Amino acid sequence: DAGITQSPRHKVTETGTPVTLRCHQTENHRYMYWYRQDPGHGLRLIHYSYGVKDTDKGEVSDGYSVSRSKTEDFLLTLESATSSQTSVYFCATRLAARTNTGELFFGEGSRLTVL
Amino acid sequence: SQQGEEDPQALSIQEGENATMNCSYKTSINNLQWYRQNSGRGLVHLILIRSNEREKHSGRLRVTLDTSKKSSSLLITASRAADTASYFCATVRQTGANNLFFGTGTRLTVIP
Numbered sequence: 001d002a003g004i005t006q007s008p009r010h011k012v013t014e015t016g017t018p019v020t021l022r023c024h025q026t027e028n029h030r031y032m033y034w035y036r037q038d039p040g041h042g043l044r045l046i047h048y049s050y051g052v053k054d055t056d057k058g059e060v061s062d063g064y065s066v067s068r069s070k071t072e073d074f075l076l077t078l079e080s081a082t083s084s085q086t087s088v089y090f091c092a093t094r095l096a097a098r099t100n101t102g103e104l105f106f107g108e109g110s111r112l113t114v115l
Numbered sequence: 116s117q118q119g120e121e122d123p124q125a126l127s128i129q130e131g132e133n134a135t136m137n138c139s140y141k142t143s144i145n146n147l148q149w150y151r152q153n154s155g156r157g158l159v160h161l162i163l164i165r166s167n168e169r170e171k172h173s174g175r176l177r178v179t180l181d182t183s184k185k186s187s188s189l190l191i192t193a194s195r196a197a198d199t200a201s202y203f204c205a206t207v208r209q210t211g212a213n214n215l216f217f218g219t220g221t222r223l224t225v226i227p
Contacts, residue, residue: 108157
């Protein structure tokens with residue numbers, strides 16, 4: 001257990017409102033990720049971070065922004081939520097590794113509903 | 116686009132039987148990982164197999180990798196009701212961004 005806490009766990013909001021999801025980890029993992037999970041699509045990477053203030057886009061980054069001002073916190077922001085962003089959002093972390101190996105540790109998910 | 120595709124999408128077996136799930140992928144990989152997700156929970160890492168390995172065991176889990184066919188299989192032997200979950204394969208590419216690509220998963224139901 002990498003001590004990953006996501007908040008809020010559930011949120012209902014209206015179209016056009018801003019939403020911020022928070023991921024907090026206690027294991028000092030270097031890499032952090034935000035995925036969304038939708039039926040029929042599996043998990044798709046939104047954004048990831050490879051260090052403080054170092055972030056990059058994933059395959060479904062449009063409409064999302066992220067920030068990482070501290071090692072332990074990775075924020076996902078929907079500037080103006082749309083119904084297509086209704087999903088379950090997962091944060092994950094990974095230890096730094098010399099090569100592209102190593103397991104991901106996941107939070108319990110944040111269920112977002114945009115009405 | 117997704118890297119892995121699991122087959123079948125859903126599998127229902129009796130307790131005690133073996134469960135086999137397959138994963139196919141499209142590009143060269145560094146390693147392939149299998150994850151489990153209980154309903155309403157986050158994913159949990161089960162096992163990793165590197166591209167130069169052909170088979171790996173962990174308890175009741177057996178994973179095979181055939182890089183020539185770009186496919187992997189996960190076998191759960193002597194299944195239990197507690198194995199009921201969704202199982203995902205995830206691939207790490209040899210080049211490119213530092214992340215994993217997940218398939219759509221296999222939903223396994225083990226009937227007591």
